[in-house]
Amino acid sequence: MSRLRDLLDAREFVVTGEVAPPRGTDLAAMRAAVEVLAPHCHALNVTDNQGASLHLSSLAASRAVLDMGIEPIFQQTCRDRNRLALQSDLLAAWSLGLENVLVVTGDDPRAGDHPNARGVFDLDSTQLAAITRGMNEGQDMMGQPLAGGTGFYIGAAMFPEAEPWDVQLARIEQKVEAGVRFFQTQAVFDMDKLSRAVDAVRPLGVKVIAGVLVLKSPRVIAFVNERLAGLMVPEHISARIAAADDPAEEAVRLAAEQVRDIRQIADGVHVMPLGLDHAIGRILGEE
Amino acid sequence: MIITTPRDWSRIEANLTDLGARRVFIMGCGQCATVAHTGGEPEVREAAARLEAAGWEVTGWTVGEVTCHLGGTKLESRKHGGEIGDADAVLVLACGAGVQTVADSVDKPVFPGLESLFLGNVIRNGIFEERCQMCGECVLDQTAGICPVTTCPKGLLNGPCGGMWDGMCEVLTDRECTHVRIRRRLSGQGRAGIRTVEPKDFSKTLKPGALNIRPPRGSR
Known part of the structure; x- marks a missing residue:
């Protein structure tokens, strides 16, 4: 059974972190990040060719994370695989002991390091969630029985600050109907918008884990604004980091404030430390 | 309609040079390529002038009514049989469908003069947008x-x-x-x-597309 699901069902405030598989076969750096984050987190997301750039597969990396004694959230994007491969990898993931899956669309290949790649997008994230739910019920997307089904805790992405909100809300409801049981949000800066999102999904009986991005320098903020899709750092945040004597220290303080606020609003927090992994304890208010 | 754009001219010259062609016949299209301003009469005349300026002889030219229509293009080719017969190659200012129809209609080597882009809506004269992929x-x-x-x-x-x-x-x-x-x-x-x-049924995307809507023989 997914521990993440058990904790959320028990109304415990959960903490998730994130590690990136290597661009190569040397897992040492990823394992080092796991060592730092694991003592503070209930589960760790393992990204899938993030930024549409080549990395070791999330499937193998998720298993490596599991082997270190912490529950992974296996991320699957619709960009790189067709419906046969996606289902095949879900079966593989379950057989490898991976119990949480986060289904996402995936950045466009033009944004990554293989810009001439063909984006597959045979399915979208909603369809993939619905198919995953079907596999949990023991059948493939064609309705054919599987010799052993899956039991995934199905998650998806949510964008509380991306307007228009009515469109976002309809999208959230659609994902829940497809079988999504928990959401991890894009980085949140406006807690009123997070509250709006959480209030909207509460009646649907699903959980919201709110994202916190640690912005250690004006350079990182510029990168986020220019390169990360669906996210803009508000001006007052940029100004605060830029004006600080020690921007990294200020970023940790800001993230800690955000976590404190999120504890009052959401079901959990997803920390993306962007290189400040060692500050995770302080960000979570544990130190 | 099928949206086309002029092909890199140096590739056209390279095609003709590689073949050793000195005399060229040019065929445009009276439909999409005319509306797209890539293969109508003005563009065919311009291509002829450009080839002649570079030393090729243009034996003749025509703008087929619907160049992708096999029967019509065969007829058009017969009408210009002498000029095509005198040519070493035929340059076609039409979409890829038109180029292949001409290639099926004449014995001479046929080369594309345009790049075929998409099935486009005409938003305004000269402004085209892809709205349908014929899935x-x-x-x-x-x-x-x-x-x-x-x-x-x-x-x-x-x-x-x-x-x-x-x-x-x-x-x-x-x-x-x-x-x-x-x-x-x-x-x-x-x-x-x-x-x-629901997920798309990609088996419905016919490739290569082929459709026969003629009644079966003997049905009427």
Whole structure:
């Protein structure tokens, strides 16, 4: 059974972190990040060719994370695989002991390091969630029985600050109907918008884990604004980091404030430390 | 209509040079390539002048009525049989369908003079946009007459994706997100719902497409 699901069902405030598989076969750096984050987190997301750039597969990396004694959230994007491969990898993931899956669309290949790649997008994230739910019920997307089904805790992405909100809300409801049981949000800066999102999904009986991005320098903020899709750092945040004597220290303080606020609003927090992994304890208010 | 754009001229010259062709016949198209200003009479004349200026002899030219129509193009080729017979090669200012029809209609080597881009809507004279990819399984009934397969760069049937910001597309940042447009129009028509569009049946995408709507022999 997914521990993440058990904790959320028990109304415990959960903490998730994130590690990136290597661009190569040397897992040492990823394992080092796991060592730092694991003592503070209930589960760790393992990204899938993030930024549409080549990395070791999330499937193998998720298993490596599991082997270190912490529950992974296996991320699957619709960009790189067709419906046969996606289902095949879900079966593989379950057989490898991976119990949480986060289904996402995936950045466009033009944004990554293989810009001439063909984006597959045979399915979208909603369809993939619905198919995953079907596999949990023991059948493939064609309705054919599987010799052993899956039991995934199905998650998806949510964008509380991306307007228009009515469109976002309809999208959230659609994902829940497809079988999504928990959401991890894009980085949140406006807690009123997070509250709006959480209030909207509460009646649907699903959980919201709110994202916190640690912005250690004006350079990182510029990168986020220019390169990360669906996210803009508000001006007052940029100004605060830029004006600080020690921007990294200020970023940790800001993230800690955000976590404190999120504890009052959401079901959990997803920390993306962007290189400040060692500050995770302080960000979570544990130190 | 089929939207075309002029092919890199140096590639056309290279094709003719590689063949050792000195005399060329040119064929345009009276349909799409005429509307796209790539293969109508003015463009065919311009190509002829350009070839002659570079030392080729143009034995003749014509603008076929519908160059992708096999019967019509065979007829057009017969009408210009002498000029085509005198040529070493035929340059076709039409879409890829037109080029292949000409290649099936004449004995001479045939070369494309245009690049074929997409099935396009004519927004205004000279402004074309792709709205349909001819996928064989129309979803426009569910998407308020806006095709996400074509106009969402990721081709997502359900959206928006996480890249949407302020209603705008992540990939084509100067365009409104297709899925925001769809939801807006659906709710404006009182058709808002959360129904998920099912995965596409790609077996319906015929490649190569072929269709015979003639009644079977002896049926009338």
